[in-house]
Amino acid sequence: MKPLRSLGLLLLLLLPLVASATHIVGGELDLQYKSGSTYTLSLNLYFDAINGDPLALDQSLVASIFVKATNQRVVNVTLPLTSNTFVQYTNPACAVGSLSTRKLVYTKEITLDAATYANAGGYYVAVERCCRNITISNIINPGGAAQTFYLEFPAVVRNGAAFIDSTPRIFPPLGDYACRGELFYYDFGGQDVDGDSLAYDMVTPLNGHATAAVGNNAPLPSAAPYAPITWSQGLSAANQIPGTPALGIDARTGRLTVRASSLGLFVFGVRCAEYRKGVKIGETRRDFQLYVLNCPTNVAPRLQVRAANSAALYRPGRDTLRLLPGGNRCLTIRYTDSDPNSVLTMSTRPVNFTVPAPTFTTSISGTVRAAGAPDTLTATLCFPDCSDTKGKVYLLDLIVADNGCSLPKHDTVRVAFTATQGTNAAPVLSSSFPPAPAPTVDAAPTVVRVTLGQRYTATLTGTDADRNALALAAVGEGFDLASMGMQFTAQNGAGLANGTFAWEPTCAAVAAIGTSNGLVVHFKLTETGPCVPLPQERAIRFEVVPVAELTAFRPPNVITPNGDGQNDFLRMPDLPVDFCDNKFAGIKIFSRWGQQVFASSERGFQWGGQGVGGLYYYLATYTDGRKFKGWVEVIP
Template identity: 65%
Template sequence: MSLPVPLLFVRAGRHLLLVLALLLSIPAAFATHIVGGEMELQYRSGSTYRLTLNLYFDAINGNPGALDQQMTASIFDKANNRRMQNVVLPLTSNTFVQYTNPACTTPTLSTRKLVYTSDITLEQALYVSAAGYYAAVERCCRNNGISNIVAPQNAAQTFYLEFPAVVRNGRQFIDSTPRIFPPLGDYACRGEMFYYDFGGQDADGDSLVYDMVTPLNGYSNTVAPLPNQAQPAPYPGITWATGRSTTNQIPGTPTLGIDSRTGRLTVRPSQLGLFVFGVRCSEYRQKVKIGETRRDFQLYVLNCPQNTAPSVLVYNGTGKQPAYVPGRDTLHLMPGGNRCLSIRFTDVDPSSRLTLTTRPVNFSGIVPSFTTVSSGMVRAAGVPDTLTATLCFPECQDTKGQVYLLDVIVADNGCSLPKLDTVRVAFTAIPPPNAPPVLTTTFPTEAPAAAPIIVRLPVGAIYTANLTGTDADRDPLVLTAVGQGFDLAAAGMQFTAQNGVGRADGTFTWQASCEAAKLQENLRVQFQLQETTKCTPVPQLRTVQFVVLPPVDTVSFLPPNIITPNGDGKNDAFELPTLPPDYCDGRFAGIRVYSRWGTEVFHSPERTFRWNGAGTPGMYFYLISFTNGRRYKGWLQVLP
């Protein structure tokens, strides 16, 4: 039978101080502090994955005693809620969330990002359930200032994700959950449109679909705020305040919603307060759902100073002409003509800081750039009411006969998000003409298109070629020579160039060597003549294949196969002066002569050998060897 609290104090009088200390320590355990968070599961290698919990902590109202040094995640089989394993996640990072517009922040809300992570093993023999698995972490309690749920100081959060089996159809099935949800580092203003990109990245290229969900409460509470393991699903959700629901989490026109494809979060809030909301990102592969990640977070809605949108006007050239009219005017940028726009931008609000940017609409590649300052303050002491910037299109801009669209955007520094004004500029552009340079060489007659020029040289010989580049437009020219997969010097090659305006000269020298012979099949050099300033330079290329010639192969030589060592001076000895010459690693190693019974009767390491038959007529056989393994065989008849 439990005792009333007063009686407990009487009977434990001598431990009163200890009991008081324990009671005083309770708030640190269940102090309200949770702003939100999510989990990630990233594939590492083999059967190893990294499980991460990102917890966002109220740095203003959260009690430091509730900042846990570790959390416990539990993994379950979705088919039957069987517990697979518990994973201890130590705290590995503690940083502040950076706000997009610090000038708009207030001292009433500051958030820490706590990262708990550990590598885990998902054995391929165990994680095979077709229904997949889920991981959960339970913790109490949420931020007590939340406006859209009942009793937020007693509300908990369950961090939750789902992932597939690691084996499908007998093969390893690798999946990393999407890395989504950048920290929400902004406030929303009542009556103003708020937007934030919650779109994520998926390492496996899976399709991602977003929707709004009710945040999960789970089973932790003020009595047991940090359980040593999570309970199995299903997890009850938080209790919405009157008028709030999954589809109306933050009141507004429109209410809080998310684009299912892009993850873009939007709301025009109509009430002040601190609002919790839930977002789910579902992961699909080949149109089959394989997992999901949930995030809970909070958005603070406050009254912001009234902010009027800035304005921007675009002028062609110096700005003396009438302003550019979107939808009616098209700029035509011609070679030698003006390629700059004058931009005037302002704001009626006092002390507004404005910033100009550009955004290509229907093209990519090179874009115009500002040649003067493109940001500044207006309508403050000592500064003008209107700012001017110059935007110039590159000389090489080429729309290829199409009309390109470019947005010129001015943004202010209003709260909570900048207001914008945009002028969409339509333009065509033609780059200046360019005659390609001409490359001439003293290499052998040019080969057919796409075929290399071939230069053949015996070992020790030297070859020299001259190259000359010219350009009718007198553009700067550069001559280069690059070995395709080898260093020129290592193959006995050298290239020098004198580059200049309208002309470049080069000299190539090669001394054929045994080192070059080892690179025989890869001995290609690409010579290039390149313009360095023109818009669409077309390099002039020559590819040359260099071949080291081996000595004349005398494998078909016909040495005398009869000798008559009778002293008459004719065919008195067996010798082979026409043997193939030594070549790099193919050098004469020796000759051996055998009787018809296989007995060696003569050998010599000298290519100038002479054998007179040893005075014994009959049939003999010889074997000539070279150091590269090449051998020559034959027979010899010795007559009296």
């Protein structure tokens, strides 16, 4: 760690002249949608925990909502104090005794109903409070300067429909200090739960109407306009903290940067505007402070990059790594620091891609202890075998950071690379099942009829020319194989997998099938190892049939009951067999005039024609409703 030294005189200069001053550091308003017409209105107020007067910690504050077009007051809302915490440093080891900030949260649920909040020009919320830190360097009369917390939000109804909006949340609050002459950076970027576009700019903090004469009694907010604070000579919204560069913010990301040229305590203002479909619908402001102190010199760390097995250093902006299948896909990184006892940490940041990201395979942090002859730390970074830039050049930042104060210093090497994957031939799934039907958009399963009570077996084989690990599995569609008495075993391995399916269907399985027209089993062959696995599958629909279903039912149509022992009786041995609960119910024989002349419930019946020749008609029925009709001629 690189500690901050020689701050005694400076800290004395920064001590307050009036112990009873309230010492407001800054803050912002926040409005979040809950449900229906309910929203949560909050004020985040940042308070100097070192020099602030504890008696100035209000237990509640009043926020007022106004119509933006007319400045008409709509309602006053009392916000009770609900949270009191400390703002954390980016690096707690860099903490200094003169800088400690409390975050006070005042919050309450409010109702924004469509009948009241329908003005197309929108609304604004304001809270006014005095006073700021008296040691602020960049404004006139800081001890008498107040603060107006300000937020704009749209009507809750638009074009007759509900218009829901939560204001952007700027985060996090600033707990750090800046070192004079060193680049300071901080992320003030926000989040918007509605997905609205956010834009940032620097603005002059608002003073408003509150005065020091009010004391610790917070005033009722007045309507806009709110007077701005008065900048010291030569300063402005575009030059709030002088330096090279002066304090600025990235309009898209919300990242603050400054290389301050003067010591002191500086107040600054940031505005975050939200846009929906290109139209501005609201904004929120944050006022805050930044200490600029003298810090010990901190030399930035350095890093070098080599491709594995290469003696040449990687040259950013000139070299492009080409990662090929089967080749070495690792980088060797050497990093160091000329400052003694520096703790260095490596990290990566994809610039124009997301996945797959390379990973470190060795330690990425260490301590450089030797001054003048610095140690050198080493890390290895390897790109996944499945990296594929699809012909594009991807950019990856390799970053080494020290633990210097107030913020780490970095060295960055931007690596350009292309990567391709190895080809993968699809595995082949073969089986003893009947051939699959011709491919269609919605390929139907292959139908396999299995005889009730008879064991059916099938074999499956998976092969892969790439010798990837293969695995066979069987999955029932909506049922468990074991519950139906089905068995599947597999022997899996590299480039080869074998499986055996066996089933002896029972009446219990038939009952479970019901009217679903069979049981579908998906036989799956999966492979592991390739970047893009190509699984294979066969779907088989098993249908259960009775033992003699395939025997044609062809009853005789002539009998000659003359006693010669030849064709004397009508018999039907080829009637469809009983199938579990679906059984033969009986047969009836009728004369040509419709008179019943014979009936039997026995499958082995025989009828001799009643001694009267002519045509007769029969009707055989089953318990499942099946019927078989026909005729027979009796020739005496």
